[in-house]
Amino acid sequence: MIVLGIDPGTACTGYGVIQGEGMHAVSLVECGVIRTKAREPLAARLLEIYEGVRELLERHRPDYLSIEDVFYSRNVRTTVVLGHARGVILLAGEQAGVSISEFPPAAIKKAVAGTGAATKEQVQFMITRLLRLKSAPQPADAADGVAAAIACLMGANVPRMPAVRRIGPVPR
Amino acid sequence: MIVLGIDPGTACTGYGVIQGEGMHAVSLVECGVIRTKAREPLAARLLEIYEGVRELLERHRPDYLSIEDVFYSRNVRTTVVLGHARGVILLAGEQAGVSISEFPPAAIKKAVAGTGAATKEQVQFMITRLLRLKSAPQPADAADGVAAAIACLMGANVPRMPAVRRIGPVPR
Numbered sequence: 001m002i003v004l005g006i007d008p009g010t011a012c013t014g015y016g017v018i019q020g021e022g023m024h025a026v027s028l029v030e031c032g033v034i035r036t037k038a039r040e041p042l043a044a045r046l047l048e049i050y051e052g053v054r055e056l057l058e059r060h061r062p063d064y065l066s067i068e069d070v071f072y073s074r075n076v077r078t079t080v081v082l083g084h085a086r087g088v089i090l091l092a093g094e095q096a097g098v099s100i101s102e103f104p105p106a107a108i109k110k111a112v113a114g115t116g117a118a119t120k121e122q123v124q125f126m127i128t129r130l131l132r133l134k135s136a137p138q139p140a141d142a143a144d145g146v147a148a149a150i151a152c153l154m155g156a157n158v159p160r161m162p163a164v165r166r167i168g169p170v171p172r
Numbered sequence: 173m174i175v176l177g178i179d180p181g182t183a184c185t186g187y188g189v190i191q192g193e194g195m196h197a198v199s200l201v202e203c204g205v206i207r208t209k210a211r212e213p214l215a216a217r218l219l220e221i222y223e224g225v226r227e228l229l230e231r232h233r234p235d236y237l238s239i240e241d242v243f244y245s246r247n248v249r250t251t252v253v254l255g256h257a258r259g260v261i262l263l264a265g266e267q268a269g270v271s272i273s274e275f276p277p278a279a280i281k282k283a284v285a286g287t288g289a290a291t292k293e294q295v296q297f298m299i300t301r302l303l304r305l306k307s308a309p310q311p312a313d314a315a316d317g318v319a320a321a322i323a324c325l326m327g328a329n330v331p332r333m334p335a336v337r338r339i340g341p342v343p344r
Contacts, residue, residue: 041272042262043262043263043265043266043272044266046259046262046263047263047266070252076244076248076251079248079251079252080244080252080254080255081255082252082255083251083254083255083256083258084255084256084258084259084262085259086255086256086259087218087255087256087257087259087260087263088259088263090214090215090218090256091218091219091222091259091260093215094215094218094219100215
């Protein structure tokens, strides 16, 4: 199963592509960020995000698109602009015909690090462990995209796994 | 000059296409709504809105896309979902290469009815007068799309008009 995880943002959209069946044989395929220029109009930035996500969907043909749900910041304007970015990402996913999963930030942290209150460092540490990497994906937004993908892979596999199989960190 | 005005909404996106030079020879070309089903997932509804707007852009080839800016309602969730709809509409406009104008709701009311505090009825009355219609465009969301188009046509023409030419309601 291939999952494209996305942490949406107008300035910087992080993404991670992972492959595996459950968390036992999972590996990182690719991660990175789609950056847009702050001086460009919002419509132009949305087009860049949309085309970037489309390119990823075409190249990796994931089974799932996992996207971080809106984070309700104190600044409503920021949250609303983020909604615009999520809109074009969901559109790209719908056009590609992938299954779309949305997870609140806390659910992603819980899936990756065991608690919704995990710090960024804890999440990055667990990503590094789960994917057997030498260091955490950089920049941080890319790691957040990978985390969204992991949350989906674990969540999506739950129904397929009878009671016996343990869902958790990769055994050492 | 042809203007496509849009009042975005996830359930119902209103639109109006008007044609004219300033407000002296303006006419309504078409208006209507793009409705989506509440039981559909958000991504599917966004695709419907996107395809509806693309179809309008292709058919009318407007010079301007005029879109109502976000209305910050008390319900932040509503406002954020609206941001998703605006995102795919801005994307469609950017892809079509039209000039995009965004107006806050109060600016649209002011342009059409002279005051940002105008009621829906006042705005509909003025649209009917300005476009020499027998009755206000129906449903209300379509009228809001038309109002956005009128605000753009008036605003966009200001720089082209030297002091002499009067911008205002069509003379009786």
